[in-house]
Amino acid sequence: MDELPALERASGPSPRPLLESLYERMLLIRRFEERVLSFFSEGSLYGTTHACIGQEAVSVGLFSHLGPQDVVFSNHRCHGHYLLHQDDPEGLLAELMGRATGPCAGRGGSQHLHRGNFFSNGVQGGIVPNALGLAMAGGLLEKPGIAVVFLGDGTLGEGQVYESFNLASLWRLPVLFVVENNFWAQSTSSKVQLAGEIADRPRAFGIPTEVIASHDVLLTCERSGPVVQAVRRGEGPRALVFHTFRLCSHSRSDDARPESCIAPWRSHDPLLLASKELDPAWLEAAESRVDERLARAEQSALAAPFAEEPVLPPIPLPRSSPEVWSGERVVQVLNRALRGLLEEDPRVLLLGEDLVDPYGGAFKVTRGLSGDFPGRVLATPLSEAALTGVASGLALRGMRPILEIMFGDFLTLCVDQLVNYVSKFRGMYDGRASCPLVLRTPMGGRRGYGPTHSQTLDRLLMGVPDLRLVAPSVLHDPGALLREAVDDEAPVLFLENKLMYTRPVRCADPEGYLGPWRARRTAGPYPTVTLSLVDFSTSKVTLATYGGMVEIAMEAAETLLIEHEVACEVVVPSWLNPPRFQALEDSLSRCRGRLVTVEEGIGVAGWGAEVISSCCERGLLRGAAGRVAAPCAVIPTALPLESGVLPDSAGVVQEVLRQIG
């Protein structure tokens, strides 16, 4: 038999009514989880679940100090937390059964719940910065309540947890970190997963941390109260580490732990401990109350329909923002737009590394803003992953955060949040939440910054549901695009380009000319600009491009016309994914289906590949199409080598000539 850790019991006589109410809540969770597990063993439920049998005393004790105004972010093992916060076994059962009457209409299921101020997500780690964002938004929007986030001992292996400890402590956020240490992560003992002491972790960041080792619900209740109150009083973040134990398998039926380590805990079953203090008649009555409620919940869930549409309707487009042509450089236009947004919209907040003055951001986009908007332009630690999580939490709760990632290359650190959090919330919460953050970042090479500061990684995030990829160019008003992105209910990845910052924005005159180019633009937000050096309808090839490649494509089009008498249209969308077809279709019909795509990033499975295959599917192409992109290679630092891998206008000319034979 394994030895138990030292467990505490409340001293003195137990206050009966309190114990009864705590017990009945534990009982509801216990019977709920048991029912769910038996459905699974009968084969009448689809998917999986993570029950919290044995751990009830932790959450029931803690939740007696929390109310609906408090925001809770939970993890995979979230049923108990949900039931306590939302008192909604009916909804939860319907959700597990996949029914339209569940809080997320069966889209989220067991691990992805949202109702009121309750959220959960089944990926470990990232919910911690999300909770920070929620807490921060609560403060900024002057909402009552604190944020509570649950994490298991195994989740202490995730980096975002520590980035979040640091941020929460630095910014004194009203967050309570609750570690439910059940000594196991799935099938692995914490002995082989965790070095050092758990409580030392938050403490290292200056977060006062209390350890509660007990399955006595009166004790967990008593001891967690003052900690919650401290956070409520605005004393900054706190951590609570509970020692507890899971008496069921990790998920449906996958317990690999030896019985010898489970057995000693059976006598510390929190329900057993509490029931010893309670009157058997009362206990019986409580059983039947719980049973009745769950039986009713089961009936109504079974009678409920499934949601009709597997896919939610697309997020509506933002309002179109008028374009303003000042002839300024892109960096100035962006700076002015950010200033305007900060002035007009109290929900706007800028976050990122080195944003504040006098530095003003690595590319000077935020220069002059921190002084004029104190507290709303935040220079952050180097924590891209958690910052994306924080921004996402802010957005979930009604803020309009604009996060700057210093180099697009570092987007890799944000991908967890972008893919499994930011872009998931709406879909998995049945459209009942939105995450309207804007993540700005500069991509691109030609500055000699070498392999890790020159990439164009846009394609890594193509085709992420709900995530919009917007790329300004010198032909768009980047300020108008940024306003549209901020107004957008969808999360927007705003892909800037390093070389573009110093380029002036080029606008067409009232006659539709831009230098020698005739220009057209689509109406509405995120417009597409089409340029032609000859009358529209006399061009031979459509060059589709975006962002920093626009001027290269334009240069190529000039060469093609002047030297080779080949007229091209240059089609420049500002919204990259999914491709929009209006302008492209028009251009291709004029150019008789001859298409060459031009992008700076690697071509394999890239933007051009997507555009070409989509056009092909729609029958818009005449035959072969051309693709100009970087080869699948590391970008070297030295100038001649770098130039050798990044696509240039000569490459575009060559490809067009090859296409037209």
Add this chain to the structure above:
Amino acid sequence: MIELRVPREDVNDDTATVARWLVPAGAPVVAGQVVCELETTKTIFEVCAPAGGHLHPVAPEKAELSVGAVLARITDSPEPPALPETPIEASKQAGEVRATRQAQEFARAHGIDLAALAHRGILTLKEVQAAAGLRKPHWQTPPGVRRVLVLGAGVAAMQVLDILLHDREVLPVGCLDDDTSLHKVSLFGVPVLGGLDCLEELWRDGVFDAAIVGIGTNVPVRAAMYRRLRDLGIPLVNAIDPSARINRQALLGQGLVLCAFVHVGVAATLGDNCFLAAHSNIDHHCTLGRHVVMGPGCLLSGTVTVGDETLFGSGVIVQPGLEVGARCRVASGSVILRDIPAEHAVKMRPPTEVVMVKTGG
């Protein structure tokens, strides 16, 4: 004379804007004196004179200059240096007419003033040719005269044009050919208007009323062009040399090219789009399929049948009543004494023996 150039202030900026000149033009300066303030996206910074002398700014205030561009010159004299050097950007400035290389060459060759045609964009060959009267529906044709476009601008097309130009009922208005080296030329005064991809556009613009294929021995291309014209609903004309002798009972298809001295005998039938070079004889009751091409001097005896897309070299002789299948290629000088099944190439071995049989006396 010393040049003062725009220094690189930071890695992010390839340009800088002249914020302020601190000394008037021509004023004396000493080495190390701050003479100018430049602004980048990041900062405003000062530029010092590298040597003493008189300062002559090249760039005005507010001008945006590339890193390395000349900002000012320092000379020994308060008079501005006599250097008419213009900034690089100026070459693209107002007044300059931009035209494609071919447009410029065409204009030079035809003495056309590009400035008179200039618009805000880049002048193309098409536009210059149009201005020169070579393009677009400017041809005034008398009633009943059809404007004909010839596909191809090679030697076969020249033969076609030669015939059409003698025909009062048609006016060849242009040729199309994908060989761009032919685009500048005109054939007997008929311009080559561009590549075959212009076909739809010219048809849409009503530049011609009918067309004919001016391709000779490349039979698949000849057939493909015919199909393209058909698909577009473009009428085909026949080009028949006035010297050809065609029996009144003969049945003729469309898009035919019958060169000088062709003879089509009694009740012979020619399918669409055949090309028969000079002196070919298609004797009585012969039947030719579509896209049959014959070199000069072929001699088909009576009641010969030839399938679609078959090509004869010159001087081929076919005995009466034989059948040559579709898509055959018959070498020059062949004498066909038996039926040839479809899709065969036919070549004669050189005669080795002269067989003589006494027939009289």
